[in-house]
Amino acid sequence: MYVExxxxxxxxxxxKTGTLTSGELQVTDIVLTGRGDGSVATEDALLATAAAIELxxxxxxxxxxxxxxxxxxxxxxxxxxxxxxxxxxxxxxVDGRRLRIGSPALFEDxxxxxxxMKDAIAQLQDDGKTVIVVGDDRAAWGLLxxxxxLRPNVKEAIAALHAAxxxxxxxxxxxxxxxxxAIAKDAGIDEVFAELKPEDKVPRVRTLAKERxxxxxxxxxVNDAPALAEATVWNSHGCPGGTDVALETADVALMAxxxxxxxxxxTLAQRTQSVVRQNLALSAIVIGALIIGAxxxxxxxxxxxVAHEVRSSSSSPRACxxxxxxxx
Numbered sequence: 001m002y003v004e005x006x007x008x009x010x011x012x013x014x015x016k017t018g019t020l021t022s023g024e025l026q027v028t029d030i031v032l033t034g035r036g037d038g039s040v041a042t043e044d045a046l047l048a049t050a051a052a053i054e055l056x057x058x059x060x061x062x063x064x065x066x067x068x069x070x071x072x073x074x075x076x077x078x079x080x081x082x083x084x085x086x087x088x089x090x091x092x093x094v095d096g097r098r099l100r101i102g103s104p105a106l107f108e109d110x111x112x113x114x115x116x117m118k119d120a121i122a123q124l125q126d127d128g129k130t131v132i133v134v135g136d137d138r139a140a141w142g143l144l145x146x147x148x149x150l151r152p153n154v155k156e157a158i159a160a161l162h163a164a165x166x167x168x169x170x171x172x173x174x175x176x177x178x179x180x181x182a183i184a185k186d187a188g189i190d191e192v193f194a195e196l197k198p199e200d201k202v203p204r205v206r207t208l209a210k211e212r213x214x215x216x217x218x219x220x221x222v223n224d225a226p227a228l229a230e231a232t233v234w235n236s237h238g239c240p241g242g243t244d245v246a247l248e249t250a251d252v253a254l255m256a257x258x259x260x261x262x263x264x265x266x267t268l269a270q271r272t273q274s275v276v277r278q279n280l281a282l283s284a285i286v287i288g289a290l291i292i293g294a295x296x297x298x299x300x301x302x303x304x305x306v307a308h309e310v311r312s313s314s315s316s317p318r319a320c321x322x323x324x325x326x327x328x
Contacts, residue, residue, distance in 0.1 A: 006269035008214040012166050012262070013205060015219035016173035016180065017060060019259070020187055021148040025064035028129060029145035031120060035135075046142040048074040050134045053092045053101045056082040061132060062090070064146055086197075089132070101134045103176070104143075105195075114140055125178030128186065150187055153260050158188040160263025164270065168212060172201050218262060 014020055030043040040046045051069035054062035055076065069076055079092040089102015100106065104121050107114055114121065114133070117140065121131050129145040151157075161169050170191040173180050180194040193204055209215045294300075 004269075004273065005214065006216065006266055007273035009216040009266060009269075010166065010213035011168045011170065011208050011215045012161055012266075013170050013172050013208065013215055013217045014189070015217075016171055016175060016183065017148060019219055020150060020154055020171065020183065020189075022151055023060060023148065025060055025130070025146045025148045027064060027068040027144055028147045029124060030142065031117075031145075032142040033117060033135075033140055035139040035141060040134075040141050043142075044072060044074055046134060047072065047144070048076050049094060049099065049141075050101055050132070050144060052076045052079045052094055053082070053090055053099060053134075055079070056092070057084065057090050060148075061130065061146060065132070065144060097136060099134065099136050101132060104131055104133055105176075107133050107135065107140050117143065122178065125176055126182060128179055128182035130175055130179055150183065151259065153258070154187045157259035157263060160260055161266065162188075164263050164266045166266065168208075170208070172196055172204060172217075174198075216266075218259075 017023055017025075027047070030047055032040070032043065032046060040049055047065070047069050051066045051074065054065045056079070057063075066076075077094055079094050081098075082090065082092040084090050085100075085102060085106065088106040089100060091098060091100040093099070104114055104117075117133075121143065124131050124143075124145040127147075129147045132144045132146065133140050134143065135141045158169055168190050169188075170193060171180060171184050171187075171189050172193050174196055175194055177192065177194040180192045184192045193201075196204060205215055205217060
């Protein structure tokens with residue numbers, strides 16, 4: 001059934017982090033605003049403060065910040081009262097002061113304006129970097145920029161999807177629009193839907209299916225499972241990229257952790273559909289001819305039965321071979 005559904009796909013939706021990108025984020029820039037207290041007067045101090053809060057988070061951005069602090073052998077202060085801010089960041093008390101770390105939108109919408117930092121943030125985002133701001137409830141102390149590089153063969157994989165006849169290749173991500181557009185441009189993706197929380201992706205996939213036809217979603221994590229399940233068929237890729245939950249619940253699993261396999265899979269599904277249609281048409285013609293010949297007396301009944309069986313046995317291996325090869 002899933003091979004048949006793959007053959008109908010006209011839109012492919014892709015998660016960004018861990019699917020299009022390697023998932024190994026790196027801290028590339030640390031910028032101080034000069035508005036923090038004396039304890040964050042240096043880049044190392046800001047990084048250590050950020051790592052102290054993120055130490056309790058499982059987010060990939062958080063792990064990258066903590067890893068950078070560990071690599072620099074920084075002393076990370078103790079925190080208390082950690083709280084995750086869904087879709088925005090996190091907060092915790094450090095040395096008795098309530099601090100927050102998260103997206104620029106967190107500070108713009110809930111805390112302090114970032115007017116004097118907007119140009120720097122925009123430039124970093126245009127470079128395809130994700131910006132994280134650190135501060136308290138009065139001011140932003142500084143920001144960290146992180147970059148997640150594209151997988152080496154992403155451009156070839158997207159080109160293969162287009163070559164397979166896919167009309168639209170879209171990215172669905174929770175990242176900001178500037179960063180998402182920069183990465184999409186590098187990868188050759190047609191359209192970007194950014195700043196989407198996991199629950200926002202479900203209606204987006206539903207809309208794509210309604211407006212453009214069958215949708216295949218590709219992802220590797222647990223958070224995107226609702227959106228992936230909403231698609232006509234969804235794919236996960238294997239170790240080291242895919243989580244166990246994603247692999248176990250996926251309609252199609254690309255075990256090689258290679259996005260280029262997706263284009264191959266879609267092409268193979270289309271070829272399988274074509275072979276099945278050809279076999280059905282040819283079988284109908286042959287059976288029709290045998291029936292007419294039998295009624296006209298040109299063929300005896302045993303001859304018709306033998307011809308039918310020969311025809312069936314000769315067509316089955318081709319279709320079965322294609323179907324079996326699709327199980328990647």
